[in-house]
Amino acid sequence: MTEGPHVSALDMQDVRKTYGNGETQVAALDHVTLKVGDDEMVALVGPSGSGKTTLLSIAGGLLSPTEGDVIVGPHHITDYNRRELTRFRRDMVGFVFQGANLVPFLTAKENLLLVADVAGKRGKGIDRRAERLLEELGLADRVKNTPPQLSGGERQRVAIGRALMNEPELVLFDEPTSALDSRLGEQVMELIRTEVKGRGTAAVVVTHDQRMTHYADRVVEISDGRLVA
Amino acid sequence: MKLAWRELVRRPSRFLTAGAALTLLVLLLLVLGGILDALVNSATGVLRAQTAPLIVYSADSKGSIDRSRISSEQHAGIANVPGVREATGLGVVLLAGHIEGRTEPADVAVFGYEAPNATVPAPPAPGQAYADASLQAAGLELGQTMVLGRARTPVEVVGWVSGTNYNLQGGVWVEPATWREALNANIPDAAVSPGTFQAILVTPQDGSPVADVAAAIDDRVPGVTALTIDEAIAGVPGVSDQESVFTSIIGTTFAVSGIVVALFFALLTIERVGLLGVLKAIGASSRTLAAGLTVQAVLIAAGALATGSLFALGLAQVIPDTVPLELSTSRFVFTAVGLVVTALIGSAISFRRIIRIDPASAVGGA
Numbered sequence: 001m002t003e004g005p006h007v008s009a010l011d012m013q014d015v016r017k018t019y020g021n022g023e024t025q026v027a028a029l030d031h032v033t034l035k036v037g038d039d040e041m042v043a044l045v046g047p048s049g050s051g052k053t054t055l056l057s058i059a060g061g062l063l064s065p066t067e068g069d070v071i072v073g074p075h076h077i078t079d080y081n082r083r084e085l086t087r088f089r090r091d092m093v094g095f096v097f098q099g100a101n102l103v104p105f106l107t108a109k110e111n112l113l114l115v116a117d118v119a120g121k122r123g124k125g126i127d128r129r130a131e132r133l134l135e136e137l138g139l140a141d142r143v144k145n146t147p148p149q150l151s152g153g154e155r156q157r158v159a160i161g162r163a164l165m166n167e168p169e170l171v172l173f174d175e176p177t178s179a180l181d182s183r184l185g186e187q188v189m190e191l192i193r194t195e196v197k198g199r200g201t202a203a204v205v206v207t208h209d210q211r212m213t214h215y216a217d218r219v220v221e222i223s224d225g226r227l228v229a
Numbered sequence: 230m231k232l233a234w235r236e237l238v239r240r241p242s243r244f245l246t247a248g249a250a251l252t253l254l255v256l257l258l259l260v261l262g263g264i265l266d267a268l269v270n271s272a273t274g275v276l277r278a279q280t281a282p283l284i285v286y287s288a289d290s291k292g293s294i295d296r297s298r299i300s301s302e303q304h305a306g307i308a309n310v311p312g313v314r315e316a317t318g319l320g321v322v323l324l325a326g327h328i329e330g331r332t333e334p335a336d337v338a339v340f341g342y343e344a345p346n347a348t349v350p351a352p353p354a355p356g357q358a359y360a361d362a363s364l365q366a367a368g369l370e371l372g373q374t375m376v377l378g379r380a381r382t383p384v385e386v387v388g389w390v391s392g393t394n395y396n397l398q399g400g401v402w403v404e405p406a407t408w409r410e411a412l413n414a415n416i417p418d419a420a421v422s423p424g425t426f427q428a429i430l431v432t433p434q435d436g437s438p439v440a441d442v443a444a445a446i447d448d449r450v451p452g453v454t455a456l457t458i459d460e461a462i463a464g465v466p467g468v469s470d471q472e473s474v475f476t477s478i479i480g481t482t483f484a485v486s487g488i489v490v491a492l493f494f495a496l497l498t499i500e501r502v503g504l505l506g507v508l509k510a511i512g513a514s515s516r517t518l519a520a521g522l523t524v525q526a527v528l529i530a531a532g533a534l535a536t537g538s539l540f541a542l543g544l545a546q547v548i549p550d551t552v553p554l555e556l557s558t559s560r561f562v563f564t565a566v567g568l569v570v571t572a573l574i575g576s577a578i579s580f581r582r583i584i585r586i587d588p589a590s591a592v593g594g595a
Contacts, residue, residue, distance in 0.1 A: 057589045057592050062510060062588050083514070086514050086588075089512045090511065090512020095592070097507060101507045101591065105235060105236055105239040105240050114232065117231055119512065
C-alpha cells in the first residue's frame with residue numbers, strides 16, 4: 001500500500017467517475033476537488049442522483065475513480081487494487097450506512113466486535129473498547145440486545161459505534177438520519193458531532209436534510225457530479 | 230467463521246429445510262449402502278471368509294464355483310506347484326434345509342471343506358455341521374438335526390459361525406465326505422467322485438508373490454485357473470450387477486445432496502447480498518465470507534449425518550430380519566466423507582456470486 005505525507009484526512013484532487021463509453025458515457029463525478037481536515041466534519045448535500053453516494057464511495061475505497069487522485073490520511077488509494085482497498089477500508093475508514101445495516105443476529109456489542117473479527121484482532125482490550133464505545137453512545141444497558149430488540153435511534157447509535165471501532169482516520173456517514181424522525185435525527189447528529197470531535201476524527205456526512213447541516217463545520221453542495229462553490 | 234457459527238446457532242430455523250433434506254438423504258444413502266453390503270456379503274461371505282489369497286477353479290468354469298470341478302489329480306498337482314504352501318479343497322451345494330418343527334425349509338449352502346478359515350474352525354466330524362448364525366432366524370437351534378434336500382441327508386448342528394453365506398443362502402459347513410454325500414444324494418446329475426472338490430484354496434509359501442504362484446498353477450496344472458479372492462468375488466453370479474445398480478443409485482443420491490446444498494446456499498447468498506455487501510464494505514474479504522459459507526455447509530452436513538445415522542440405526546432395529554441390511558463402520562465413514570465432499574462442492578457454487586458482490590452496494594441503499 002502506498003503511503004505519502006499526511007496532509008489532511010481526505011484529499012480528492014480533480015476526481016472523475018464515469019460509467020459507460022462513447023456517447024453513452026455518464027459522469028457521476030466531474031472534476032471534483034475536496035479536502036477535509038483532520039478533525040473537520042463536512043456535510044455533503046445535494047439532490048438525488050447528484051453524485052453524493054459516488055463521492056462517498058470513492059472516498060471510502062468502495063469505488064475507484066476513473067481519473068484524479070484520492071488520498072486518505074497517508075494513503076494514496078487511487079491505484080490500490082481490490083485487496084489493498086479491502087485492507088484500507090478495514091483499517092482506515094468507518095462507515096455508517098443508511099438504515100444502520102447491522103448484522104441482525106449479533107448483539108450490539110458483537111456488531112462492534114465484528115470489525116475487530118474481520119481484522120483478525122482479538123483480546124480483552126478490544127472487548128473493553130467495544131463496551132466503552134457503547135457506554136459513550138448511551139447503550140450500556142443494551143450491550144446484549146440484538147438489532148430487532150433496539151429502536152431505530154439505538155440501532156443507528158450501534159452503527160456509529162461500529163464505525164468508530166477500528167479508530168478510523170475518516171468516518172463516512174450515508175444519510176444517517178433518513179430513517180429517523182426529526183427529534184431522533186437531531187439526537188443522532190449531535191452524537192455524531194460529539195464522537196468525531198471528541199476523537200479528532202474527520203467525517204463526511206451525506207444528507208439531503210438541510211436541517212441537519214448546522215452540525216457540520218462546513219457544508220459542501222454537489223449537483224450533477226460537480227461541487228457547487 | 231465466528232459469524233457463520235453464530236448464524237447457525239442463533240438462526241437454526243433458517244437452516245432447518247436444508248438440514249432436514251440432507252438428513253433424509255443421509256438415511257437413504259445409509260440404507261441403500263447397508264442393503265448393498267448385506268446383499269454382497271450374503272452372496273460372497275464364503276469367499277470373504279477365506280484367509281487363502283488364491284482360489285483355483287476348473288478352466289471351463291468361467292470363474293464360477295458352481296460350474297467348477299477339480300479332480301484329486303489336479304488337486305495333487307496344485308499342491309506340488311513350487312511356491313504353494315497349502316492347497317485345501319472346497320465344495321458347495323445349494324439345498325433346502327428342513328428344520329425340525331418348521332414347515333418352511335431354509336435355503337442353505339452346504340460347504341465341504343478341509344481346512345479352517347477366518348471364521349470357520351477345522352471341519353467337524355462326519356454328519357455334523359457348523360451353521361451360519363443367520364439361520365437362527367429360520368428357527369435353527371444348536372444341537373438340532375437339519376435334513377438336507379429331498380434325499381433328507383441329516384446333519385447335526387454343533388456350532389455357529391458368522392458371515393459365511395453364499396448366494397444369499399445360509400452357510401452350513403461340513404467335512405468333505407458329508408458334503409459329497411449330500412450333493413450326490415440330492416443332485417445325482419452333478420455327482421462328484423471321492424477326492425473331487427469344486428475349488429482349491431491356495432496359500433503361497435512365505436515370500437512367494439501371489440501373482441507368481443497363480444501364474445505357476447495356470448502353467449503347470451492342466452485344466453485349472455487360479456484367481457485372487459477379489460477376482461473370484463467379482464465372478465459370483467449377480468454380484469457385479471447388484472453393485473453396479475446400487476452404486477449408480479448411491480451416486481445419484483450424492484449428486485442430489487450436492488444439488489440441495491448448492492441450491493440452498495445459492496438462495497441464501499441471494500437473500501444475504503445486502504448483508505454481505507456491508508461486510509465487504511467494512512473490510513471482510515471474499516475469502517473470509519466464502520470460508521464462512523463453507524463452514525456452514527460442512528456443519529449442516531455433519532448435523533444431517535449425525536441425525537440421519539441415528540435414524541438409520543433405529544430403522545435397523547425395527548425392520549424384520551428378512552430385510553438384508555448391514556450398517557458397517559466403513560459404510561458410515563464412506564457416507565460421511567462423501568457427504569462432506571458433496572457439501573464442499575455444493576457450497577463452492579456460491580463462491581462466484583460472493584466474489585462478485587460489490588461492497589459499494591452497501592452505500593446508497595434504502
